[in-house]
Amino acid sequence: MINFKEKIAEILASSIEGLSIEEIIDMLEIPTESKMGDYAFPCFKLAKVLRKAPPMIAQGIAEKLQGNEIFEKVENVNAYVNMFLSRKVFVRELVCAVAADKECFGSSDIGQNRKVVVEFSSPNIAKPFHIGHIRSTVIGNSIYKIYDFLGYNTVRINHLGDYGTQFGKMIVSYRRWGNEEDVTREPIKTLLSYYVKFHEEAENDPSLEDEARDVFTKLENGEQEETRLWQWFRDESLKEFTRVYQMLGIEFDSYAGESFYSDKMDWIVDMLKDAKLLKESEGAQIVDLEEHNMSPALITKKDGSTLYITRDIAAAVYRKNHYDFYKNLYIVASQQNLHFQQWIKIIELLGFDWARDCVHIPFGLVSLEEGTMSTRHGRVVFLEEVLTRAVNQTKEIILQKNVNTDNLDATARQVGIGAVIFQELSNNRIKDYVFSWDKVLNFEGETGPYVQYTHARAASVLRNGGDSANQIIASADQANMDFIAGDSAYELAKLIYRFPEIILDAAEKYEPSIVTRHIVNIAQSFNKFYHDEHILVKNEEEKKAKLLLVYAAKQTIKNGLALLGMEAPERM
C-alpha cells in the first residue's frame, strides 16, 4: 500500500529547502476536521529560517503543489498547507490493499523475527482467579498478539506465583486444619480457606508466621514432604486456571513460574556477591540502592531463604541466556513499579547492557464499590462468574432478537466473553477503575458487542450481495471507485487506511486500547456509511465497488478484534 504521508513528504521536500523527508513526515498532521483536508502542513516553524510570514510560506508551497496528480486540491488556510488527496486514487489503493492482504492487512515484518518475551497473567497458585487478574491476562495477551502480528518471534510466559512464604502458610494451615478430600473436591476454594484461616489464627499466634517461613525454607531446600504437598496444590490450582484460560482463548508457551528458578538462587546470589553488590543488614542480604534514590532491595532473608526479587533477577538472566530476547516485557500492576525499578537497576549494576531491554508495562488498580479487593476478606469478584454471566446475558439477547445463528452457544460465548475483554482494553491501561456489573454487562455504545455487531452486519450485507464476495475481491482493481468516493465512504476508507500505523503505535506504546479505540471509530464510520448509502443497488458496477469497501471494513474490524484476543462472529 502506498504510504501517502511519505509520498507527500517527498513532494513537499522538493519545494521546501533545508528540510529532510523525515522532518517533514514529523511535521505533517491530519487536520481536526476533514473539510480542512486529508493532510496538513503547518508553516509556523519555517518563518524564522525563511524570514517570511507563515501564511506567505504556506501560500508559496500550496501553489507549487497545485496540479500534482495525487492531489484533488491544495489550499493555504491560516498558514497551513491543506492537502486533499485524489479520492479515487486513495480509495483504490486502500481497497485493493485489503483485498490482497485479507487477514494479514495491518501486519508487518518490521519485527524481523526478533525475540520478544511477554510475561503476563501470572496468578498466584491456590488463590482464586478474580477480576483483578483480568488486566494482566488480557492486556498481556493483546500485546503478544500485536507483536506477533508485527513479525516478532514471541514467547508467552505465565510466571506463576507458585513459590514463596505463602506456601509455607498454606502447608502449615493444611497440616493443622485441612484434609485431603476437601482439596481434591474443590481445590482453590479450599486452599483459599486455609490461607484465610492461617491469617486469622496468626493474629493471635504470631509464631505461626515463623513456622510458615520455616516450612518455606524446607520447601526451598527440597524436603520431600513439603515438596509433595506443594506440587499437589500447584497441580490442582493449575487445572482451575486452565479452565478460565480456555474460556478466554488464551494460551502460554511456558508456565515457568517462580518455583522454576528455585535451583538458580545460589547462582544469582553468588553473582551479586562477586559483583560486590551484596551487603549484610540486620542479618539479611541486601543491595543498597541509595545512590540511585531507591530503598534497598532484599535479596535473602535472615534465615537464608529468598524473596521474589531474587527470583525475578534470576528469571531475567535465565531468559536472556535461554531466549536471547530483543525485548523482555512484563505486564504487571503499577503497584510493583518500585520493585521493577529496583531489579532492573540491579541487572544494570551487574553490568548487563540488556537491562534496557527489560520493560515493565504497568497498569492501574481494579477495585470494587465496597473498596479494594481483598482475597483474605472475601471481597472478590470471580472472573469465571463475570464471564459466565456475560455469556448468559448474551444468550438472552440473541434469543430476544430472534436472529438466526448457526450455533447459539458458540456465538454467545464469543460475544459475551468478547464484551468483557473489550471493556478491559478500552481505556488506557494506567487508569484505575472500579468494577461494576452494570458496566460490564452493558452492550450498547462503545462496546465489544457493538463492534462485533457491526462486523456481523457487514457480513450480512456481503452474503446478500449476490455475486460471491470472493469474486468481487479477486477483481478489486477493476472496480469503479467513483462510487466509493463520497464523504462517508471516504471517511471510512481513511480510517481503514490508518489501521497499520495504529498497530505500530499501539506496539510502541504497549497500549492495546489504541487498537480498541480505532476499531470503534471504524465501526462508527461504517455504520454511518451504511445509513447514508444504499449498498445493494441494482447497478452492478456501483454495488461491486461498495461491497469492496464493506469487505475492507469487515476484514479490518476482524483483524483488529483478533489483536485484542476476540473473535468476530458472522452472525449474532
Next chain:
RNA sequence: GCGCCCAUAGCUCAGCUGGAUAGAGUCGCGCACUACGAAUGCGAAGGUCGGGGGUUCGAAUCCCUCUGGGCGCACCA
C-alpha cells in the same frame, strides 16, 4: 516524610513527542425500522481541560508550584 501515577462534559473516558472552533460514549430530551441486521443512525443540550504562575507566534499537551485522590517505601508477592 520520600518516590511514582492520576485529575478533561452530570457519569465513564479519548486527545498529552505543543498547532486550526477540545472530541466520543453514556444519562436525560426530540426524531428515524415498507432499502442491505434498530446490539443501529440523526439532532439539540452539555466544558474556568483541578487552581495559580512560567516557556512559546501558539499550551489540555512542556516546566515550576499548590490542591485533591491512588499506589509504593526491609525479611509477603
